[in-house]
Amino acid sequence: MLSSMARWEPNARERLVRAAVDLFTEQGYDATTVNGIAERAGLTKTTFFRHFPDKREVLFAGQETHSRLLAEAIAASPDSATPLQAVAAALDALTATFTDDRREFAARLRTVIADNGELQERAVFKRIGLAGAMTDALRKRGVPDPTASLAAELGIRAFHDAFDLWSDRTDQQALADLTRQTLDELRAAMATLD
Amino acid sequence: MLSSMARWEPNARERLVRAAVDLFTEQGYDATTVNGIAERAGLTKTTFFRHFPDKREVLFAGQETHSRLLAEAIAASPDSATPLQAVAAALDALTATFTDDRREFAARLRTVIADNGELQERAVFKRIGLAGAMTDALRKRGVPDPTASLAAELGIRAFHDAFDLWSDRTDQQALADLTRQTLDELRAAMATLD
Numbered sequence: 001m002l003s004s005m006a007r008w009e010p011n012a013r014e015r016l017v018r019a020a021v022d023l024f025t026e027q028g029y030d031a032t033t034v035n036g037i038a039e040r041a042g043l044t045k046t047t048f049f050r051h052f053p054d055k056r057e058v059l060f061a062g063q064e065t066h067s068r069l070l071a072e073a074i075a076a077s078p079d080s081a082t083p084l085q086a087v088a089a090a091l092d093a094l095t096a097t098f099t100d101d102r103r104e105f106a107a108r109l110r111t112v113i114a115d116n117g118e119l120q121e122r123a124v125f126k127r128i129g130l131a132g133a134m135t136d137a138l139r140k141r142g143v144p145d146p147t148a149s150l151a152a153e154l155g156i157r158a159f160h161d162a163f164d165l166w167s168d169r170t171d172q173q174a175l176a177d178l179t180r181q182t183l184d185e186l187r188a189a190m191a192t193l194d
Numbered sequence: 195m196l197s198s199m200a201r202w203e204p205n206a207r208e209r210l211v212r213a214a215v216d217l218f219t220e221q222g223y224d225a226t227t228v229n230g231i232a233e234r235a236g237l238t239k240t241t242f243f244r245h246f247p248d249k250r251e252v253l254f255a256g257q258e259t260h261s262r263l264l265a266e267a268i269a270a271s272p273d274s275a276t277p278l279q280a281v282a283a284a285l286d287a288l289t290a291t292f293t294d295d296r297r298e299f300a301a302r303l304r305t306v307i308a309d310n311g312e313l314q315e316r317a318v319f320k321r322i323g324l325a326g327a328m329t330d331a332l333r334k335r336g337v338p339d340p341t342a343s344l345a346a347e348l349g350i351r352a353f354h355d356a357f358d359l360w361s362d363r364t365d366q367q368a369l370a371d372l373t374r375q376t377l378d379e380l381r382a383a384m385a386t387l388d
Contacts, residue, residue, distance in 0.1 A: 084388040121315040128318055146355075147383045153347075154387070161340075189341045190384055193348070194278035 067133035074137035087155035261327035268331035
């Protein structure tokens with residue numbers, strides 16, 4: 001068990017994610033098994049389960065990393081930053097990791113999720129989780145509620161809307177630029193609510 | 195089949211919801227079956243499936259009615275109403291249906307959902323659905339995006355936060371009053387985002 005735990009498979013996590021999305025796209029989510037994903041990735045089922053609890057979570061592999069990136073960037077913002085400025089800095093840190101070579105993969109991931117109600121629910125839950133990570137980080141800076149959660153939710157909304165445009169290739173700009181623009185549009189719209 | 199479809203069970207839907215929440219509370223969500231729910235309600239499994247596709251949906255029985263109430267109230271708002279005023283009117287229409295005698299039941303429902311990850315995900319998805327119904331109704335009034343969805347999401351957030359206070363009995367006010375206050379607080383917090 002120890003030797004098995006200690007074995008290192010290069011890029012195992014990323015290979016599993018790519019294999020899963022390939023299979024989900026080719027044969028559908030329901031017809032795809034953990035065995036099939038591991039085999040396609042050239043890895044064992046044991047390796048799969050070292051990285052993910054089930055096939056669904058493969059699609060949400062980035063959640064912890066994304067939450068951490070967002071929280072760290074908020075913590076690192078200057079004291080003078082307003083809540084939304086701290087959120088904008090966090091989104092910059094997150095979107096910098098979505099380089100343009102990931103756009104096609106993101107589009108396929110999005111299609112798989114859009115085709116399955118259970119995955120859509122999980123995706124919404126992930127979004128809530130990311131907003132929660134930003135809310136906590138803002139609270140630690142002394143931002144009171146509900147300001148902290150409103151700023152965080154607006155930021156995640158901006159990221160999500162921009163991600164749809166980016167992965168859908170309806171806009172050729174970088175995700176970072178699209179996200180900043182979307183956040184600006186949401187801020188402007190807030191002033192028209194009443 | 196026809197005679198079975200035509201049989202009318204008084205309050206079948208409500209009886210099934212109450213039986214389900216009773217059993218979920220007593221023996222847990224996973225251990226409860228559709229058969230068990232139908233039996234507790236004094237109804238047949240066939241009647242259960244006339245009302246709900248599975249045991250999970252029993253907990254979200256109100257979603258369609260709630261969406262309709264919200265949308266109709268927005269449509270009925272005076273032309274002069276701002277987006278948030280129309281949303282406030284919709285929340286008044288919705289919260290009027292949550293009379294104080296439903297508070298204890300709401301608390302139990304909330305506990306069942308909080309104890310189960312799958313149900314939490316479904317609850318979040320319901321919340322998105324209610325916001326979507328309000329967004330559509332606002333768009334039909336000519337409110338542009340993203341103003342329409344921002345107003346709707348702020349409204350659902352207010353309802354949700356107030357519902358937690360109400361069902362948790364941390365506040366003895368009526369849900370309608372709590373929701374209006376929460377919406378006012380969220381509006382005030384919006385002005386402090388940047």
